[in-house]
Amino acid sequence: MLKNCCFCIDLKSGTYIIAVLCIVAYLSLSFSSFGVEPVTGFMYLCQVPICVIGFIGVFKDNVVFVSKFSYYYWAKVVLEFFSSIVFFYSLFIVDAKHICRDMIDRHETDMDLETCISIITKGRILLVKFVAVICFIELYFAFVVWAYYKKLRAEIFGERHVNEEATPSYGTVQNQANPK
Incomplete structure (x- = not known):
């Protein structure tokens, strides 16, 4: 489990910064998209409340809010990977040669075919x-x-970390040699 964010920031501050960055990014993306693509702007705006919940959860050490933000962030990462x-x-899927031929035929570029293919590939x-x-x-x-969620949950609910050793309790031991 991570102990710090970026090797020098504690997990609480790191999660706080991530929540603030999410809020700022999604607000700016939503307002810049509303004029062009209203649906996209609305989708970005719908993500702001969960980031605010994460922000409040970190600020107030609320394990429920932080868990919701954590699960949201994991879902976001999985969706981003698949997309x-x-x-x-x-x-x-589209061949660079085909793209370049279309551009040259429409007089959109004055490059030769090899240069165009090289630029598109790079x-x-x-x-x-x-x-x-x-x-x-x-x-x-994520x-x-x-x-941070695991650490906060362990602090609040007193859960053990995986690396801590627990002494097993077997109850009382009775002598089984002489049954009565």
């Missing part, structure tokens, strides 16, 4: 690397939020 896989598949690879880094950062943030 990234679908995005990567759709990105590479752009695809760069995009895959960028999205992969974002996905792994989101995965790390682990941070989960670790």
